[in-house]
Structure formats: C-alpha cells, structure tokens
Amino acid sequence: MKAFDYARATDLSDAIGASGCLIAGGTNLLDLMKLEVETPSALVDITRIGLNEIVPEGDGLRIGALVTNAACAADPAVRRGWPLLSRAILAGASPQLRNKATTAGNLCQRTRCSYFMDNRSACNKRQPGSGCAAIGGINRNHAILGTSDACIATYPGDMAVALAALGAQVEIEGPGGTRHIPVADFHRLPGEDPSRDNVLEVGEVITAVLLPAPVEARQIYRKVRDRASYAFALVSVAAVLRMQDGAIAQAKLAFGGVAHKPWIDPRVDSLLVGETPSKALFDKAADLLLEGAEGQGGNDFKIPLARRTLAAVLAEATAE
C-alpha cells in the first residue's frame, strides 16, 4: 500500500471540500489500496462525524450516510415498510463486511472487473486511454446493457438496486450547497469516460439516502450468483409490484449485475401496468428489457438468465 496522510474529521464541515479521499467502512477503499489500484495521498476518516441514524422524514425515512449496512437491514422501520431494502442488503457481502460497510460507501463501491483490480492490465476506468482488457478477455461478470467501446464493467452492488426500485434519493452536500439525486440517476453509464462511476463532484459528500413513503406492494429481491451466499450478483432483480382485481396496478423494477448502474427501464414498468399476468406478458417484458442487450462472449449467458430471473420474479410477485 502506498503511504498516505491520515486525518480524522470531527464534523461534516471537515469532510466537505476536503482535499483527501474520504474513508468510511474502508471495506472497498482499503481493498483497492492494498492492490494499489487506489493510491490516495491523503485519507479523511469520516466515521466520527455522525450521520449514523435512521430517522423518519415526512412519510419516509432518512438513512444517514454512515449508517452501517447491518444496522440498516436490521432497522425495524426499514424491515416493516421497505423490506426490499433489508433483503437486498442482506443478499450482499457477509455479516462481518455489512457491520463495517456504510450506506454511502456501498453506493460508491467500485466495479469488481478483474482487470480494473489488476494494475498490469489495460483499463480505461483505472487509467483512461489505456484500453479495455475485458473486451475480448474474461468477461463473465460484465454488462449486457448500456456498455460502451471504452468499458463494459458492471456496478456490483445490491443495495442501490433496491433503492432504485423504491424511488430513493441521494442527498449530497458540497461546497456549493445541497442537492438531491434519484438513486437511479446517481451512477453513470461508462460512455467515453468510464473513470467516473457516478455523478459525485470533487469535494462533495453524501450525507443521506432518503426513502419515500412506503408502498403497499409486494417487494421482492432475487439475486442469482455463483454460490448460495457471499458472492456478487450475476443478475439481480428488485421488484415493487401491486396487484388489484387480478391485474398489475403498479410496477417498478430495477436490475443489478447487467449494467454500469442499477438498470431501470420505465417502458417495461408501463408495459406491465394494467395487464393480467401471463407467461406471454412476462416474455414481452423481457423482450423489451433486453432488446438492446449485447453479450461479450463470457457473459452471453446473462441475457437468458436475466429473462428467466425476470419471469420468476414477476410470477412470484403476481401470484395469488
């Protein structure tokens, strides 16, 4: 690990505009610093600045940026009103990691592309302009939607996929003030500049995630992975779906493991609403979702896998 200066922030104002790299749980940043993929010259420890509570806000909830993943998943209000969020968090990492991982750190976790994590490989995300070793390389984990010629990596997290389906917002404070961004718009597509994972600007700090009022709907998180636990998603589906009189009255879906961000396709949600569930309908939804999907060789299997996972989730969500 490269040497760095360490400073301990005592309140939020120390963190906003700080010249060093913020560290929270450290479970992603330290991993990458050991590999020297991340080489910050200064770390600012934000674990002592507060922002570690979950409190009601309007009919929704404010989850502080430093709330651990474990505390969020175990929170009685979250479990009652937004069980999808609990379940998605519990689907990720391990109990030990979730005890350290924080809400903001989880949102900002970097891709698990193995070339990104290996300094000897070409990687436009790590070293802009160096190329992308995953294109034509080992790309079993990689994206099938929204890729670019510069990068085909996925955003690997689970929590954000649930938050996107739940319509949550990220609260960000910067030197210029506060802004709110829907979780679904927080992560970027790689485009020409894969070095930027999300829309955070230098000096900005995530202060909270805001959940809107709970919806009376079925909430499902289904994660398909290489082993039963403690593995990243190959494909995951988050669904918030309400039935009325035998038809789908409301549907909000988000997909993990398929793109550089939690993938949302409002056309698929609209296609489902007002319809009676059937295999034909689920097929139509998958056709629309995957119309632009493109395999890279190793990850071709994700296209049928996403189709089947979507069908299974819709069947479960619409079952009597």
Place this chain on the structure above:
Amino acid sequence: MAQSPAARIAVNGVTYEFDGDVRRSLLDFLRRDLGLTGTKKGCDHGQCGACTVMVNGRRINSCLSLAVMHDGDEVTTIEGLGAADNLSALQKAFVSHDGFQCGYCTPGQICSAAAMMEEIREGWPSFASEDVAGRVHLDDEEIRERMSGNLCRCGAYANILTAIKEVMESGAKP
C-alpha cells in the same frame, strides 16, 4: 480536523496506544504489534473471515480496517474469549464435535459465531429469513447463511454447525 492523530485501542480489556504506520491494518496490529496471533490472516481482502474479531461487540474483518481508525474502540479477539486452561463454550463445542481439521479458520469461526449469537438475540434478520420483518425461526439454513462470511478450506462445515447449535441450544455464554 485532527491531522495524524494517535489511537487508543482496548484489546481484550487492556488499552494500548497506537501511533505506528497509518497503513497498518487492525489485523497486523493485533498479530505483529501485540503478538495476539490467534487471529489469522487468510486472504487479507475480506473474502475468507479468518481475521474476524469483535469491535464493540460486532464482528468485522480486521484485515479491511486500519488500526488508526479504532480510536476508543473495544476489540475482542479469540484470546479474549477463552484460553487453553479456560475454554469458552464455543471452543469446547468445536473440540468435542471436531469443528475443525487444520484449525486455521477456527478463531474466526468462533469469534463470528459468538457475535452472531448476539445478533440473533437482538432479532436481526438474514437473507435466509422467510420474512425479514418477522421473528427469526432458527434452523440450519439460517445458521449457515449467517456464518457464510467464514470459509473453511478443510470443509468442516457440518461439524461447525453442530458445535454452534449445541452452544445456542444450551443457552450458554458463547
């Protein structure tokens, strides 16, 4: 903002001052600075659980944490749970049920299991829970999921499960 502050860290009830290299992980601090070699280094990347210790009663991977960030924390390692002449209930159960072969993962397994028992006592759900909002119905699948952060290269999982279940059912202090 405090620049390059030191850290006071309590380990198994004894407080130490840390002002070493800020790159040092909590794991290396325990093993190299304090000589508490019960905690093991497997992967050093959060992937195996061999380095599991408890910080303020919660289990974490000590390899993915900087010692300097633990100012004011209370750390419990396997040495703090029991000793050869005074084994804890989990340690005894691991011995009597052959909950290990090489033993490398065992300190992590035991620290993890002890903290897991507290999480269950507090009603925390797991991915194996039928209803995350409901009460926890403890079965083998629940315990396996909750212990999935501890890998065992020797595959002693079946006996690890038996050992943990015995202690949980007995209601003994882990």
